[in-house]
Amino acid sequence: MNTERMLEEIREANLTYLMLAQRLIREDRAQALYRLGLSEEVADVIGALSAGQILKIAASNLLMCAMRFNDDLVWNLLTGHSRQEKGNAGAAGMHAAILMAGRVAQPA
Amino acid sequence: MRNKSVVTEAREIRVASDLIGLDARLQVLESETQLSRERLLRLYKELRGKSPPKGMLPFSTDWFMTWQPNTHASLFMAIYDHIDKACALDEVEVLIKAYRLYLEQIGQLGLQAVLSFTRAWRLVKFFDCGMLTTAPCTHCRAPFVVHTHELVDRFVCGLCHMPSRAGKTKPHPAGALMN
Numbered sequence: 001m002n003t004e005r006m007l008e009e010i011r012e013a014n015l016t017y018l019m020l021a022q023r024l025i026r027e028d029r030a031q032a033l034y035r036l037g038l039s040e041e042v043a044d045v046i047g048a049l050s051a052g053q054i055l056k057i058a059a060s061n062l063l064m065c066a067m068r069f070n071d072d073l074v075w076n077l078l079t080g081h082s083r084q085e086k087g088n089a090g091a092a093g094m095h096a097a098i099l100m101a102g103r104v105a106q107p108a
Numbered sequence: 109m110r111n112k113s114v115v116t117e118a119r120e121i122r123v124a125s126d127l128i129g130l131d132a133r134l135q136v137l138e139s140e141t142q143l144s145r146e147r148l149l150r151l152y153k154e155l156r157g158k159s160p161p162k163g164m165l166p167f168s169t170d171w172f173m174t175w176q177p178n179t180h181a182s183l184f185m186a187i188y189d190h191i192d193k194a195c196a197l198d199e200v201e202v203l204i205k206a207y208r209l210y211l212e213q214i215g216q217l218g219l220q221a222v223l224s225f226t227r228a229w230r231l232v233k234f235f236d237c238g239m240l241t242t243a244p245c246t247h248c249r250a251p252f253v254v255h256t257h258e259l260v261d262r263f264v265c266g267l268c269h270m271p272s273r274a275g276k277t278k279p280h281p282a283g284a285l286m287n
Contacts, residue, residue: 030205033194034187040195073248093217094179095267099250101186101213 007061014058017065021046022054037068037103074099117143121151126204128152130225134160140200140229165226169239172231172253175266180222181231182252182265184210185242188232189251203232 001009024032025047033043049057057064069075077096120141127137128151137148152160172181188206191197197205207228214221223231231253234240242251243258245265252265 028205030191030195030197030202031209034190034209090217090219091179091267091270094183094219095248095250097213097217098179098183098186098252098267099248101183101190102251 010061010063011058014060014064015054018046018049018054018058022049034101069100069103071099123200123204124148124151125155127200127225128155130204130207132229133165133226135165136226136229166230169234169255171227172234172240173255175271176222177227178253178266180210180214181227182242182250183213184223184228185231185235185253186251187213189242199232203229 021032021036021038021043024035025043029043029047032038033040036043038046074096077092077099080092120143124137124141124143127140134145134148134152137143137152138145141148143151149160171177184206187209188202191206191209192202207225210223210228211221231240238256240253241256243254243260243263244251245268246262247264247268250265250267252263254260254263
């Protein structure tokens with residue numbers, strides 16, 4: 001992948017993410033905080049961005065969103081590599097869901 | 109004391125409608141709004157086209173300790189706590205939002221909802237009065253619903269250490285939630 005193409009894709013991912021985040025925050029702030037895993041402060045900033053600001057922020061060489069879970073267990077449960085997956089598919093998903101919901105956004 | 113403010117009443121009717129939409133029992137509506145029983149009954153009939161179910165509410169904390177209800181209750185409380193900590197809202201609004209997210213998550217997992225709205229409401233009340241709380245599992249560190257004075261030093265959750273028959277119950281024949 002050449003650099004120009006990579007930057008273009010990062011810009012697009014940023015744009016999609018920021019626009020979705022903004023829509024969610026404006027529609028239902030409380031649910032958005034849960035879905036996005038953002039702190040209130042960051043959510044307020046994103047909610048108030050203008051279209052021009054979003055375009056400008058998106059044009060970066062860095063992705064604006066990061067992985068939400070840095071936990072082996074969550075990833076094992078989600079990818080189905082855990083012992084639980086055998087015979088009880090629902091339980092692994094449930095376990096992952098509780099783990100993820102229990103993780104509160106780090107204050108910015 | 110009757111509340112006279114029309115704006116407050118409009119807000120309460122909206123909350124009551126949301127609650128009725130989520131299948132809450134009449135006792136929940138009475139507890140969460142200042143509206144009179146007659147008005148709530150009329151609202152219920154208007155929205156549902158039938159009278160609300162009668163009878164006592166479930167009142168046991170033990171139900172939340174059995175394997176399947178415990179996983180669902182723990183998921184719901186994790187969502188509830190998350191929203192509660194993330195922003196300042198009335199308890200009933202957090203409850204409604206958290207319950208909708210719970211139903212959504214359960215649907216995504218392809219599971220049946222085990223926790224009815226009335227049970228979820230009960231659960232939050234049990235937390236408020238200190239009968240139930242959450243404890244982190246010592247293996248996965250996820251928060252699970254436990255009795256308040258239980259010894260949790262070596263607590264392992266029902267999902268890290270699954271009982272052999274867990275999750276193998278047949279679905280309820282009527283497919284109905286046990287309210």
